Amino acid sequence: MIDNRPVYLKDVAKVIDGPDEVENYSWIGFGPAEKNIESGSEVYPAVHLSVGKKKGSNAVWVANAVEEKLEELKKIQFPSHVEYRITRNYGETANEKVNELVESLVVAVITVVGLIGLIIGWRAAFVVALAIPVCYSLTLFINMLAGYTINRVTMFALILSLGLLVDDPITDVENIARYFSLRRFSSRLSVLKAIQEVRPALVLSTIAIIASFLPLFFITGMMGPYMAPMAMNVPLTVTLSTVVAFILTPWLAMVALRHMIENPNDEEAFDITKRPLYRATQKILGPVIDHKILSWLALGGTGLLLLLAMLLPVQRLIPLKMLPYDNKNEFQVIVDMPESSTLEKTDAVARKVGQYLSTVSEVLDYEIFSGNASPMDFNGMVRHYFLRKGSNVADIRVNLVHKDFRVQQSHEIILRIRNDIDQIAKDSEANIKLVEMPPGPPVLATITAEVYGPNEMPYDQLISSAHLVKKRLKEEPGLVDVDISSEDKKVKWEFQTDKPKAALSGISTQNIAETLKIALEGENATVFHLPDEVDPLWIKLRLPRKSRSAINELKELYIIGDKGQVVQLGGIGKFVQTEEDQPIYHKNLKRVVFVYAEIAGRPPADAIMDIQFDRVAENTVIPEENQIHPVEERSWLSPGGNQLWKVPEGVRVEWAGEGEWKITLDVFRDLGLAFGAALIGIFIVLMFQTNSRVLPLLIMLAIPLTMIGIMPGFWLLNAFFTTPVDGFANPVFITATAMIGMIALAGIVVRNSVVLIDFIHIAQNEGLDLRESIIRSVAVRTRPILLTAGTTLLANWVITLDPVFSGLAWSIIFGIITSTLFTLIIIPTTYWLLYKNEQKQSA
Numbered sequence: 001m002i003d004n005r006p007v008y009l010k011d012v013a014k015v016i017d018g019p020d021e022v023e024n025y026s027w028i029g030f031g032p033a034e035k036n037i038e039s040g041s042e043v044y045p046a047v048h049l050s051v052g053k054k055k056g057s058n059a060v061w062v063a064n065a066v067e068e069k070l071e072e073l074k075k076i077q078f079p080s081h082v083e084y085r086i087t088r089n090y091g092e093t094a095n096e097k098v099n100e101l102v103e104s105l106v107v108a109v110i111t112v113v114g115l116i117g118l119i120i121g122w123r124a125a126f127v128v129a130l131a132i133p134v135c136y137s138l139t140l141f142i143n144m145l146a147g148y149t150i151n152r153v154t155m156f157a158l159i160l161s162l163g164l165l166v167d168d169p170i171t172d173v174e175n176i177a178r179y180f181s182l183r184r185f186s187s188r189l190s191v192l193k194a195i196q197e198v199r200p201a202l203v204l205s206t207i208a209i210i211a212s213f214l215p216l217f218f219i220t221g222m223m224g225p226y227m228a229p230m231a232m233n234v235p236l237t238v239t240l241s242t243v244v245a246f247i248l249t250p251w252l253a254m255v256a257l258r259h260m261i262e263n264p265n266d267e268e269a270f271d272i273t274k275r276p277l278y279r280a281t282q283k284i285l286g287p288v289i290d291h292k293i294l295s296w297l298a299l300g301g302t303g304l305l306l307l308l309a310m311l312l313p314v315q316r317l318i319p320l321k322m323l324p325y326d327n328k329n330e331f332q333v334i335v336d337m338p339e340s341s342t343l344e345k346t347d348a349v350a351r352k353v354g355q356y357l358s359t360v361s362e363v364l365d366y367e368i369f370s371g372n373a374s375p376m377d378f379n380g381m382v383r384h385y386f387l388r389k390g391s392n393v394a395d396i397r398v399n400l401v402h403k404d405f406r407v408q409q410s411h412e413i414i415l416r417i418r419n420d421i422d423q424i425a426k427d428s429e430a431n432i433k434l435v436e437m438p439p440g441p442p443v444l445a446t447i448t449a450e451v452y453g454p455n456e457m458p459y460d461q462l463i464s465s466a467h468l469v470k471k472r473l474k475e476e477p478g479l480v481d482v483d484i485s486s487e488d489k490k491v492k493w494e495f496q497t498d499k500p501k502a503a504l505s506g507i508s509t510q511n512i513a514e515t516l517k518i519a520l521e522g523e524n525a526t527v528f529h530l531p532d533e534v535d536p537l538w539i540k541l542r543l544p545r546k547s548r549s550a551i552n553e554l555k556e557l558y559i560i561g562d563k564g565q566v567v568q569l570g571g572i573g574k575f576v577q578t579e580e581d582q583p584i585y586h587k588n589l590k591r592v593v594f595v596y597a598e599i600a601g602r603p604p605a606d607a608i609m610d611i612q613f614d615r616v617a618e619n620t621v622i623p624e625e626n627q628i629h630p631v632e633e634r635s636w637l638s639p640g641g642n643q644l645w646k647v648p649e650g651v652r653v654e655w656a657g658e659g660e661w662k663i664t665l666d667v668f669r670d671l672g673l674a675f676g677a678a679l680i681g682i683f684i685v686l687m688f689q690t691n692s693r694v695l696p697l698l699i700m701l702a703i704p705l706t707m708i709g710i711m712p713g714f715w716l717l718n719a720f721f722t723t724p725v726d727g728f729a730n731p732v733f734i735t736a737t738a739m740i741g742m743i744a745l746a747g748i749v750v751r752n753s754v755v756l757i758d759f760i761h762i763a764q765n766e767g768l769d770l771r772e773s774i775i776r777s778v779a780v781r782t783r784p785i786l787l788t789a790g791t792t793l794l795a796n797w798v799i800t801l802d803p804v805f806s807g808l809a810w811s812i813i814f815g816i817i818t819s820t821l822f823t824l825i826i827i828p829t830t831y832w833l834l835y836k837n838e839q840k841q842s843a
Contacts, residue, residue: 014544021545024371024389025347028085029354031363033401041355048087048367050375063091087367087399088330088375097152104798105159111798112166112791119787120174123256127249128169134248135165135240139233148229156805157233160744160812163792164209164234165241167751168202169249170791174784176253180260187258191250199246201751201758204689206242208754209747210235211681215674216740223667223736226440230740278779285778285825289771289832298829302822306704309711313734315635318714319603321733322664325411326439327403327803332374333357333396333421334385336431336483339490343371343391349428350394356424362400362413369395379435382442408725409803411436415600415725418480433481433598439804440736441663445596447479447604448659452592452652459584459591465651466593472645473595476611477631478602478729485585485594492580493551497573505572506561512569515559519543551575587657594658601729602631605664606639608655613640618649664736671739678746679703686754698830699757702749702823709818710742710811717810734807741811748792748812749819752785753827760831770836774828782824789820 009015027043053062070084078084109132117125136158140150148154175198179190216231272278288294312318333353337346347370357366367374374395376386388395400410408416414434425432451466463486473482495516497509517523522542530537547553555570585592599607616622622644629641647653656662679700686696717732724730759781763773793816799809 020540022343024343024369026370026372027351027354027368028087028365029358029368030365031358032361033364033405041351041358043351043354043368046367048369048375053091059091060095061091063089085365087365087397088377093329094151098150098155102155104801105155105162108159108162108795108798111794112162115790115794116166116170116787119783119790120170120177124173124177124253127173127252127256128166130252131166131169131241131244131249132162134244135237138240139237142236143229143233146232148232151229152804153226153229154233156799156802156808157230158237159795159799160230160808161234161237163788163795163812164748165237166791167788168206168241168245170788171198171202171755171784172245172249173253173257174787176250177257177260178780180257183261187254187261190261191254195250197762198755198758200689201755202245203242204685205747205751205754206238207685208682208750209238211685212678212743212747214681215677216671216743218674219667219670221441221663221666221670223441223663223670227740234744272776272779275779277782278775281775281779281782285775285828288825288829289774295829295833298825299833302705302708302826305708309707312711312715314637316603316606318711318718319731319733320605320735321603322660322667322736323438323440324733324735324737324804324807325409325436327409327411328437329400329402329410330437331398331400331410331414332379332385332435332437333398334388334433334435335394335396336433337392337394338429339392339488341392346370346392346394349424349430350396352428353396353421353424353432356417356420357396357398360413360417362406362408364399364401366399367397369397377437379437379442383435383444411803412725412730415728415730418600418728419726422480431483433483443660443663444594444658445481445483446599446660447473447597447608447655448657448661449473449595449597450587450592450654450657451595451647452590452654453648454650455591457650459582461648462591462593462651463582465647466595468645468647469595469653472611472614472643473597475643476597476607476641478600479597479607480600481596481598483596485596486582490580492578493575494578495569495573496576502572505565505567506563507559507567507572511559512573515557515569516554519554519557520548601724601731603733604660606631606634608661609636609639610634610641611645612653612655614643614645615653616644616646618646620644620646622646667736668739671736671743675739675743675746678743682746682750686750694834695757698827698834699750699753701827701830702753702819703746705822705826706742706745706749706811706815706819708822709814709816710738713810713814714738732807732810734811736807737805738807738811741808742815744808745812745815745819748816749823751788752781752820752823756781756785756823756827757831760828770832774832778824778828785820785824789816792816 026046026048028046029041029043030037051062051066053059067086070086074084109129113125113129113132116128139158139161143150143154172195175194176191179185179194180187182190184190185193213231213234216227219227219231288298313320335346335350335353337349347368350368350370354366354368357363371389371391371393372395373380373386373388373393374397380386385395400406400413403409406413414436418434421432421434424430449466449469451462451469453462453465463484466484466486470482470484473479495512497512502509502512518541520543522540524538525541526539528537528539542548554575555568557569558566559569559572560566585594626642626644628643631641634641656665682700683696686699687693690696690699714732714734722730722732756777759777760770760773763776764770768776793813796809796812800806800813802809
């Protein structure tokens with residue numbers, strides 16, 4: 001009421017019954033891979049819902065239930081012009097991954113059984129094949145009791161153990177078949193003698209395999225849960241295989257192969273001296289052990305090959321990386337505009353990126369989130385993407401056509417489009433990052449430098465030091481998406497009250513603050529109840545955007561004093577332009593600035609070493625022009641690119657913090673300790689079994705021989721089977737999974753040495769001299785050694801197709817090939833050199 005006259009709201013304000021002001025945009029667009037919808041630059045408004053499963057729930061069942069509910073809602077609730085689309089379904093992904101591995105497991109089983117059938121006969125193959133379902137069913141039953149789920153690591157452990165679980169049955173069946181061929185004993189007695197001959201060695205080798213895998217249980221950090229299923233399932237499967245070899249295999253072999261005694265063919269009884277393998281062994285191994293110079297040449301040549309193999313990673317001819325790149329059907333684009341950017345400008349840049357993505361042939365669809373974060377995933381949780389909100393940020397989720405229908409893997413596609421995305425970022429003055437979904441534990445960024453300073457250093461100076469680090473990272477070849485945790489300087493307007501004038505007008509600072517808050521942010525004045533509304537309808541009081549976006553408009557705001565006088569805001573103070581304070585990051589109670597970077601075609605360790613090696617003291621004068629060392633010329637013996645840089649005194653730069661380098665150091669440390677523990681465990685077991693400290697070292701000599709195959713094998717993969725993508729290298733890395741393969745080989749290859757030396761002892765106990773015992777042992781054991789190596793190789797061959805665990809498979813394949821071949825030569829030769837004098841003395 002003014003002068004007893006009513007003033008209606010419509011007389012002084014514009015009343016709008018509609019949506020609130022736009023704070024974010026959400027769109028969906030389609031690429032060429034979507035055949036049902038015409039692709040192009042057009043995007044459609046979209047509302048995105050995310051559904052998460054409860055802990056312990058089956059992701060596949062939850063996803064299927066959501067799909068069924070959506071289909072039901074479409075029929076009864078959705079308008080005819082509204083469509084829905086599932087853009088991310090991790091339940092389907094999990095189910096697909098498991099199904100792929102089941103198929104790989106089936107292929108591996110068929111391949112292994114086929115190889116056994118071709119080498120030692122289909123009856124023997126049938127006996128060995130029966131051990132596979134028995135061992136797997138018992139293993140999965142124990143997994144269920146232990147609370148483990150069927151996941152990728154569990155399935156990989158089962159595939160890896162396939163080549164191991166058939167070793168005991170193969171060795172048993174092959175030796176039983178050999179005894180049946182001798183025709184000296186009844187079928188029952190032949191089985192007993194054959195089993196007794198190989199059983200001690202097989203039990204010993206099983207213990208060695210268990211000892212090599214059990215230390216994986218003690219890997220710390222986020223990699224621990226990833227390795228636990230493998231640490232449990234491989235030893236468990238091998239143990240069950242040994243139990244089956246004790247109980248089931250001998251009886252099955254006697255039933256399946258007794259025809260060799262009861263219905264003999266016209267062939268002569270088995271005589272190893274008349275076999276081609278014996279003659280070949282005499283011709284190859286005989287001269288080596290007969291001539292001392294050839295023996296030492298064989299050992300020296302093997303040692304030289306081992307040294308050359310170990311020099312390959314030192315010379316950076318083999319790249320090392322903690323986490324491999326997975327072949328996902330999705331990736332993410334992060335858009336960061338300058339802090340002062342409007343939502344419309346940010347959205348325009350995001351849609352420009354979307355327009356480009358709509359021309360990429362593998363793109364199925366993409367979702368744009370401007371001003372807001374996309375639905376959170378594991379990677380986004382660690383990288384804090386879910387906290388991104390504001391007018392200057394955008395997030396784009398890109399879905400690719402299924403990997404079965406594209407030639408390039410997702411990592412190669414990202415390398416291919418990176419230069420184009422960088423050009424869009426440059427033209428738009430934006431920071432645009434391409435983010436891949438990690439196959440393992442996510443990190444803040446692949447390379448994360450943590451910049452610390454003294455406590456008395458102002459945070460602005462610490463930020464300046466971090467910018468020096470950022471500048472050096474941008475100069476390093478192979479580093480992309482370089483960014484810093486600090487924000488650009490933002491303008492802030494502060495209203496400074498003229499206290500005396502405000503006091504004379506009867507206006508308090510609180511009155512001014514409340515008035516500006518209502519004008520700028522608005523205030524919920526009351527609630528309007530309507531019968532057709534489900535939720536209360538708030539009535540919000542707020543100035544129009546035009547009026548609150550200009551300082552002059554704000555100056556004209558009126559404020560009522562205590563005595564009813566009306567004063568304009570500009571009359572009791574002024575607006576002053578200042579800079580907004582920077583957010584201060586802390587880690588372990590210390591102020592820190594993070595500098596981020598991603599890798600494109602280079603190992604993170606190489607880049608970090610080169611950058612750190614180029615750092616000089618603060619008082620060093622850096623020449624204006626330096627001769628830069630190309631990446632190809634750098635090695636671990638001569639690191640650095642001669643791109644010198646420095647930071648102020650007292651500033652500390654930590655690389656092993658929140659990046660992949662920290663996980664790399666921790667995991668490789670744990671794996672190294674696990675490997676060392678495995679070797680000690682194997683040595684102790686062998687020492688107690690052989691009552692010798694020298695013989696275990698001889699048996700374990702096969703372990704380092706695996707490196708002769710592993711290192712050159714990875715070098716060959718990089719030299720002949722990788723090609724750059726749009727100027728970026730795309731190497732095959734030695735990863736943590738490859739190192740797990742090396743640990744696995746420690747137990748696998750020891751088995752061959754144990755059985756070989758055990759047969760030498762058996763031959764000596766039968767009265768043969770040492771030379772003949774060695775020749776006969778190698779001749780008798782070559783076929784089962786090659787057969788067990790072949791089954792392990794074929795069982796792991798299917799894993800090479802998986803981008804994550806292919807490193808493990810290649811390690812085992814390359815290592816077992818060379819170790820097997822060298823074991824048949826080096827182990828007997830070394831045994832001869834060690835014990836030939838004892839034979840002469842006893843003679």
